[in-house]
Amino acid sequence: MDEQIWTGVRERVLALGLHLEDPLSPEELADLEATIGVRLPEEYRGFLLHVGAGGAGPSYGVFPVRKGEDGTWEWDGDGGDMTLPDRLAEPFDAVGPDPEVLADLEAGHPEEEDFDDIEEYDAAYEAWEERLMSVLWTDERTVGAICLCHLGCAQRQWLVVSGPERGRMWDDARCDHVDLEPLNTGFAEWYLSWLRDARPAPR
Known part of the structure; x- marks a missing residue:
């Protein structure tokens, strides 16, 4: 250059x-x-x-x-x-994770109004966030x-x-x-x- x-x-x-x-x-x-x-x-x-x-x-x-x-x-x-x-x-890695995997993860995003108990929602959200982190936020990315x-x-x-x-x-x-x-x-x-x-x- x-x-x-x-x-x-x-x-x-x-x-x-x-x-x-x-x-x-x-x-x-x-x-x-x-x-x-x-x-x-x-x-x-x-x-x-x-x-x-x-x-x-x-x-x-x-x-x-x-x-x-x-x-x-x-x-x-x-x-x-x-x-x-x-x-x-x-x-x-210019390819990254499968877009369908990301779409499925986003579709499974827990919504607080779907839970009767806030602790159940918190647990569901934490589990969902861990799955998201393992796909998007891994160092390999x-x-x-x-x-x-x-x-x-x-x-x-x-x-x-x-x-x-x-x-x-x-x-x-x-x-x-x-x-x-x-x-x-x-x-x-x-x-x-x-x-x-x-x-x-x-x-």
Whole structure:
């Protein structure tokens, strides 16, 4: 990828009065990639090197990636800990669970008015939620992807770094009982589309 796409982007963001982390040095990026065992998608690599390690961006911003005192790298944000650094080299599962399984689960959602006893409803709901979690919220669903952004109300967005979907952004609305869906855009377009419409920070 032509890294010139990021030329002047950091300056444009800072001119809006928005915060960006310092960019990673080439040595830091090399250490990050050696630690996670995979080369990051080129557009995201360019962002980390020329714009910042995270900060202002779509919705609540791009989760910063930081190296902890123990030498491990992690993404910091509301959902950043959902990223599994030691499994980023594994291919992301773009297929996901069977839609019919999800539809059956949603159809079986317990309704409080169907129960005479609140404790029976609570038990039924907990059992249903456990089944849903085992399908949608298993770690296997997001290996090979980095949770990069929080949209609010537990909705997030991910960047796939391994497998056929490498380099693409995916939307995560599992809080609404639906599976992850592709955004049909790469990291650079995702970020620069936000920047085109970004407004200065309130003074």
